[in-house]
Amino acid sequence: MSNDEPAPQSLGDLDPAEFRQRLHEAADWIADYREQIGARRISPQEPPGAIIAALPSSAPSAPEPLVAILEDLDRIIVPGLVHWGHPAFFGYFGSTTTAPGILGEMIAAALNVSAMTWRTSPAATELETVVLEWLRKMLHLSDEHRGVVYDTASVATLHALAAAREALGLDIRRSGLAGRTELPRLKVYASDQAHSSIEKAVITLGIGEENVTRVPTDDEFRIIPAALEAEILKDMADGHRPCAVVATVGTTSTTSVDPVEAIAAVCRKHNIWLHVDAAYGGAMALLPEGRWAMAGTDLADSIVVNPHKWLFVPLDFSVLYTRRREMLRAVFALTPEYLRGDASANAENYMDYGIQLGRRFRALKAWMVFRAFGEEGLRLRIREHIRLARLLASWIAADPGFELVAPVTMAVVCFSVRNQQMSLPQVNHTVEVIVQSVNATGEAYLTHTDIRGRTAIRLAIGNVLTTEAHVAACWALVRAVSASAA
Amino acid sequence: MSNDEPAPQSLGDLDPAEFRQRLHEAADWIADYREQIGARRISPQEPPGAIIAALPSSAPSAPEPLVAILEDLDRIIVPGLVHWGHPAFFGYFGSTTTAPGILGEMIAAALNVSAMTWRTSPAATELETVVLEWLRKMLHLSDEHRGVVYDTASVATLHALAAAREALGLDIRRSGLAGRTELPRLKVYASDQAHSSIEKAVITLGIGEENVTRVPTDDEFRIIPAALEAEILKDMADGHRPCAVVATVGTTSTTSVDPVEAIAAVCRKHNIWLHVDAAYGGAMALLPEGRWAMAGTDLADSIVVNPHKWLFVPLDFSVLYTRRREMLRAVFALTPEYLRGDASANAENYMDYGIQLGRRFRALKAWMVFRAFGEEGLRLRIREHIRLARLLASWIAADPGFELVAPVTMAVVCFSVRNQQMSLPQVNHTVEVIVQSVNATGEAYLTHTDIRGRTAIRLAIGNVLTTEAHVAACWALVRAVSASAA
Numbered sequence: 001m002s003n004d005e006p007a008p009q010s011l012g013d014l015d016p017a018e019f020r021q022r023l024h025e026a027a028d029w030i031a032d033y034r035e036q037i038g039a040r041r042i043s044p045q046e047p048p049g050a051i052i053a054a055l056p057s058s059a060p061s062a063p064e065p066l067v068a069i070l071e072d073l074d075r076i077i078v079p080g081l082v083h084w085g086h087p088a089f090f091g092y093f094g095s096t097t098t099a100p101g102i103l104g105e106m107i108a109a110a111l112n113v114s115a116m117t118w119r120t121s122p123a124a125t126e127l128e129t130v131v132l133e134w135l136r137k138m139l140h141l142s143d144e145h146r147g148v149v150y151d152t153a154s155v156a157t158l159h160a161l162a163a164a165r166e167a168l169g170l171d172i173r174r175s176g177l178a179g180r181t182e183l184p185r186l187k188v189y190a191s192d193q194a195h196s197s198i199e200k201a202v203i204t205l206g207i208g209e210e211n212v213t214r215v216p217t218d219d220e221f222r223i224i225p226a227a228l229e230a231e232i233l234k235d236m237a238d239g240h241r242p243c244a245v246v247a248t249v250g251t252t253s254t255t256s257v258d259p260v261e262a263i264a265a266v267c268r269k270h271n272i273w274l275h276v277d278a279a280y281g282g283a284m285a286l287l288p289e290g291r292w293a294m295a296g297t298d299l300a301d302s303i304v305v306n307p308h309k310w311l312f313v314p315l316d317f318s319v320l321y322t323r324r325r326e327m328l329r330a331v332f333a334l335t336p337e338y339l340r341g342d343a344s345a346n347a348e349n350y351m352d353y354g355i356q357l358g359r360r361f362r363a364l365k366a367w368m369v370f371r372a373f374g375e376e377g378l379r380l381r382i383r384e385h386i387r388l389a390r391l392l393a394s395w396i397a398a399d400p401g402f403e404l405v406a407p408v409t410m411a412v413v414c415f416s417v418r419n420q421q422m423s424l425p426q427v428n429h430t431v432e433v434i435v436q437s438v439n440a441t442g443e444a445y446l447t448h449t450d451i452r453g454r455t456a457i458r459l460a461i462g463n464v465l466t467t468e469a470h471v472a473a474c475w476a477l478v479r480a481v482s483a484s485a486a
Numbered sequence: 487m488s489n490d491e492p493a494p495q496s497l498g499d500l501d502p503a504e505f506r507q508r509l510h511e512a513a514d515w516i517a518d519y520r521e522q523i524g525a526r527r528i529s530p531q532e533p534p535g536a537i538i539a540a541l542p543s544s545a546p547s548a549p550e551p552l553v554a555i556l557e558d559l560d561r562i563i564v565p566g567l568v569h570w571g572h573p574a575f576f577g578y579f580g581s582t583t584t585a586p587g588i589l590g591e592m593i594a595a596a597l598n599v600s601a602m603t604w605r606t607s608p609a610a611t612e613l614e615t616v617v618l619e620w621l622r623k624m625l626h627l628s629d630e631h632r633g634v635v636y637d638t639a640s641v642a643t644l645h646a647l648a649a650a651r652e653a654l655g656l657d658i659r660r661s662g663l664a665g666r667t668e669l670p671r672l673k674v675y676a677s678d679q680a681h682s683s684i685e686k687a688v689i690t691l692g693i694g695e696e697n698v699t700r701v702p703t704d705d706e707f708r709i710i711p712a713a714l715e716a717e718i719l720k721d722m723a724d725g726h727r728p729c730a731v732v733a734t735v736g737t738t739s740t741t742s743v744d745p746v747e748a749i750a751a752v753c754r755k756h757n758i759w760l761h762v763d764a765a766y767g768g769a770m771a772l773l774p775e776g777r778w779a780m781a782g783t784d785l786a787d788s789i790v791v792n793p794h795k796w797l798f799v800p801l802d803f804s805v806l807y808t809r810r811r812e813m814l815r816a817v818f819a820l821t822p823e824y825l826r827g828d829a830s831a832n833a834e835n836y837m838d839y840g841i842q843l844g845r846r847f848r849a850l851k852a853w854m855v856f857r858a859f860g861e862e863g864l865r866l867r868i869r870e871h872i873r874l875a876r877l878l879a880s881w882i883a884a885d886p887g888f889e890l891v892a893p894v895t896m897a898v899v900c901f902s903v904r905n906q907q908m909s910l911p912q913v914n915h916t917v918e919v920i921v922q923s924v925n926a927t928g929e930a931y932l933t934h935t936d937i938r939g940r941t942a943i944r945l946a947i948g949n950v951l952t953t954e955a956h957v958a959a960c961w962a963l964v965r966a967v968s969a970s971a972a
Contacts, residue, residue, distance in 0.1 A: 176694020206692025208662020
């Protein structure tokens with residue numbers, strides 16, 4: 001090294017005093033952002049490429065002051081975001097971040113431990129176990145259900161179906177699926193409303209996208225158990241092997257709820273793994289009046305619930321519960337020498353239940369949210385979101401220009417325009433224009449969905465900052481833009 | 487709802503003034519933690535179960551004050567952690583978190599956007615593209631290499647091998663692998679030193695664990711290209727189909743470097759996908775004197791590099807570059823109706839390249855680290871870690887009681903005791919006792935590895951807070967405990 005370079009020891013990290021100052025500035029930044037978020041435009045108007053064009057095409061050679069970086073954050077990045085935390089953001093499954101969740105994430109980032117084995121961070125592993133138990137009880141799952149935390153429901157479902165595949169007893173972990181003439185085709189069943197993560201999992205697992213059977217649903221978008229069983233019987237007659245059935249509690253389009261008990265009976269009869277996707281709908285189990293939605297899930301082999309969807313934990317935090325966690329181990333436990341000493345028999349090593357080795361300390365934020373709100377606080381917020389959804393549904397039902405196109409089972413409302421002079425393509429086009437027009441105002445954010453060929457406005461409530469006034473203002477906006485769209 | 491309950495509107499989130507106060511307390515907590523981390527015990531001494539026993543077995547019913555929660559964090563959780571950020575933590579691949587990385591994570595948690603499509607958050611998507619380009623240039627990869635950010639290298643490798651599987655042209659996405667009598671067995675090759683994530687990926691993909699061929703390595707733990715080709719030829723003669731070769735730049739045990747150029751020639755000759763695991767070693771490419779380690783990686787079909795390993799970004803942040811990103815799309819692109827409007831042809835939709843749909847705003851922290859340090863600052867820190875590793879190696883080489891058991895290629899040192907009176911099992915036992923004894927002091931943290939039947943102390947340097955004094959103190963500790971262990 002040349003003599004002009006600073007002594008390496010002086011490089012280290014940011015100067016501690018400066019770091020403290022920047023942390024306090026970031027604290028105020030977050031407090032301001034969250035306090036004033038309702039006054040922001042929700043979504044930007046720039047076309048693709050604007051942010052890229054505003055930034056250098058290479059990393060700087062020399063260090064830059066954090067002050068300048070944070071200025072660019074405010075000037076370039078933040079105006080280009082869709083503000084998922086805005087109380088009038090009603091897209092997708094909303095944003096459920098909260099103050100205690102943000103505090104938990106910031107502390108976890110500072111700790112930066114990896115909970116791959118118990119030994120790599122005992123408290124991170126044990127707090128994961130504690131939080132999983134707390135949530136299991138809140139969901140009223142049996143004490144035979146043991147959990148593991150993943151990042152997303154797509155990954156949790158992938159693991160559930162990997163366990164189901166191994167549970168077939170076909171020696172798939174060791175020998176795989178290819179070039180084995182004795183193996184049948186494997187089949188996975190889900191409703192025509194189920195999430196696309198099932199296809200992604202089935203593709204990944206080598207089962208093949210065409211081996212997902214989409215079972216028809218009834219007029220409330222619930223799987224028809226007799227149709228499911230008919231598909232299973234047909235496949236078995238054709239020499240195929242059913243691998244798993246996926247039931248959904250709270251489908252993405254309409255939050256419909258499959259009849260899990262009847263599906264479980266079909267699965268039991270034919271000895272098929274039942275996985276329940278309750279990524280969104282699982283939160284219903286916290287309400288006495290919502291437990292109907294999770295009825296029968298206790299019978300499932302595996303269940304995914306996403307606290308980052310409707311339990312107020314920031315992205316990412318997805319939980320898989322299973323009665324047969326040993327099957328996850330049978331697929332994924334594999335201890336290399338450099339981790340051998342860590343595989344204590346008396347402790348959980350969560351890396352044994354999955355693909356990921358590096359595991360963030362995700363339990364901390366969930367622990368902080370569940371304590372800061374308490375089960376009662378979680379319940380009241382979920383209940384309020386349902387109340388707001390039903391209130392909106394009542395306004396829609398009372399308006400001659402609109403109609404509900406799916407039952408409101410949770411806190412998502414799907415509706416469309418009602419106009420007997422318009423053809424279906426015209427109606428669908430009008431709905432798309434309404435969604436685009438509302439979003440273009442920057443005052444609310446909606447997404448759309450397709451319900452059996454009919455395009456619907458889909459309005460999801462899940463943000464603790466959302467009040468009746470936000471829902472009412474969005475509804476007024478929808479009516480106003482629809483008047484000019486029609 | 488009863489009249490005794492608070493009005494739902496008042497529930498919302500934490501009171502803004504209180505949140506601001508807690509954010510500032512958390513800011514000070516983080517500043518204190520980071521400033522004083524070197525004075526902490528690194529690892530706890532409690533047996534498994536202590537944390538679980540100290541916490542309630544159910545979530546509280548009523549809300550709890552955040553002050554009480556943060557007190558429990560200090561009293562129960564933090565003493566039970568292994569402090570990966572401690573400057574004398576030399577286990578695994580160290581901890582590379584930094585002040586700008588922590589600031590980035592805390593702001594990302596407050597924003598809580600999901601970068602699944604461009605439309606769901608344009609700036610998050612475009613900043614991901616920008617950061618990927620910056621890093622690609624720093625790694626000297628060709629401009630044909632396009633990137634995507636995942637959580638971990640295990641997930642990145644899973645995606646790379648899924649793309650390799652699809653690139654075989656066997657219609658695997660659609661038809662899968664099972665029950666297809668025309669399909670051959672698929673084979674994946676890696677060295678006997680390569681990471682266990684390869685087995686996890688191969689198991690997941692339905693290729694089967696026994697279809698991973700572990701190719702022998704030379705006396706510096708590098709794959710022997712002739713041995714690799716011999717395995718490939720044998721498999722082809724047996725009617726199997728090579729799917730991918732995984733070369734490693736910086737193996738987990740000894741940071742050995744496979745001869746990527748020679749391996750690439752074998753892969754090209756037989757038309758096999760080459761994936762390079764440079765999760766740790768990729769950082770070497772930033773140094774002119776380190777570029778030898780990444781020589782030939784430009785020829786690879788895919789390359790994984792983990793900025794959360796040795797580029798000072800907090801967990802999790804793993805990057806996959808590939809010349810054939812269209813193969814990732816061919817496996818994973820699948821757009822459900824509720825995201826159809828988002829799949830703009832003019833913009834990146836990163837969800838199309840992977841399993842995960844919910845995608846945290848990970849680019850922010852990397853952008854802040856790369857700017858705050860600059861390429862020069864990254865380079866100086868990496869260089870300093872290599873200097874410290876070589877310095878330690880020189881001390882070991884000069885000590886009659888110890889010996890190096892692998893070349894020091896990067897910033898990991900593997901060594902053992904040298905004692906001609908002891909049998910190999912005795913030497914191995916002594917090394918395990920040394921590691922345990924050092925860790926029991928709480929003053930340093932080491933892990934061990936196995937090198938062809940020989941247990942070795944493995945000391946990894948990668949923390950920006952680590953100085954020569956920390957390395958010297960750890961070395962003194964090793965010598966002291968070994969004197970009593972022998």
